Amino acid sequence: MPTTFEDQGETEFAGRASMQVFEGFYATVRVEDIAGGRRVVKAFHRPGTAAREAVALAALGRMTPPGIAVPELISLRREGDREVMVQTYVPGVPLAEATPEPSSAAAHALAEQVVDVVTHWHAQEGPAFEDLRGGTHPSFLASYSADVRDLGSWLEGADHIDPGLRERIRVTARAVPDLLRPLADDSPVFIHDDCHAGNFLVDPEGFVLTGVIDPGAARYSHRELDLFHLADGAEGLRLWERAAARRPLARGASERRGLFRIWDDVKHARATGWWDDEWFFRRLGAFEQARHQRAARRGG
Structure with a gap:
């Protein structure tokens, strides 16, 4: 599991259409089209949240019964001054x-x-x-x-x-x-x-x-x-x-x-x-x- 943040700047996804963008308590969430499917990008409002959620997500994946999907971590990175977690998309x-x-x-x-x-x-x-x-x-x-x-x-x-x-x-x-x-x-x-x-x-x-x-x-x-x-x-x-x-x-x-x-x-x-x-x-x-x-x- 990634433990450090990659600095991706603010333009990596410029021009890419998002399926959905909404504001949550902890993050701005984007569901994006990518080759072969979708992924979820969460840009957290406060520092330190992304790494903690990545650890929790990994634990949830281990503990959840087969047949029930749990998002998998793809990467941790920064967009400007915001910590970002990229994860797989779960339908529903x-x-x-x-x-x-x-x-x-x-x-x-x-x-x-x-x-x-x-x-x-x-x-x-x-x-x-x-x-x-x-x-x-x-x-x-x-x-x-x-x-x-x-x-x-x-x-x-x-x-x-x-x-x-x-x-x-x-x-x-x-x-x-x-x-x-x-x-x-x-x-x-x-x-x-x-x-x-x-x-x-x-x-x-x-x-x-x-x-x-x-x-x-x-x-x-x-x-x-x-x-x-x-x-x-x-x-x-x-x-x-x-x-x-x-x-x-x-x-x-x-x-x-x-x-x-x-x-x-x-x-x-x-x-x-x-x-x-x-x-x-x-x-x-x-x-x-x-x-x-x-x-x-x-x-x-």
Whole structure:
């Protein structure tokens, strides 16, 4: 796998028609015609992202079952001041855009295919829990707490965020030991780390899963860090519920899902510069309501 960047300047693809160009959270993405097919060119908005994603992509390729395509790295290079990753093209459209009628047999079969892939990842155990910076820990609580501390430090210095909102986010960290306690005996498993419906590709005519793209910080951690993403997008397929039915989740799963969503969004904010007060207010409101309801049940 390439480990250094080639300087290609800004004109290598001048005049070449692109099949598609769009702006993502992390990169400008081009799907380009080349001799014999297509390829995907991702020009990342921030330095350091391309190399990390290349490592995650290679891991995802090793861990994904045969028959489900994963992009392969072609090269790393620079275009001007931007790091660029060139990878093979995987056909299909995002699951969130190609969902059959939820009550149909096609929807059931497609949803089960997605859960099959996620279950395959989570059957592959690792030696330790890894945090987002690559550190290893003996427990999920230790690794996740390290991530929350790291993100909390960034949050503390993020002057563009309303101080009251920032404090409400930081307060959620106090719930980490309580909510992660039921997971104490679970083993580290391979996770995609960003497996929402947009990152599963589907044949829009046959409604068959074709591939998986765009891993986050793919690593060994707890399976629930993947599962909470399944509730986002393609809601009619009920992917989170299907995964939980395959292997029941420990108590507190709904609250953990809310917690994981908040800190995952903080992670994206740090990495991209994105921020949306209203988005975080909604996330926090849902989490705080779930906590209050749980406290009321305990009190009763």
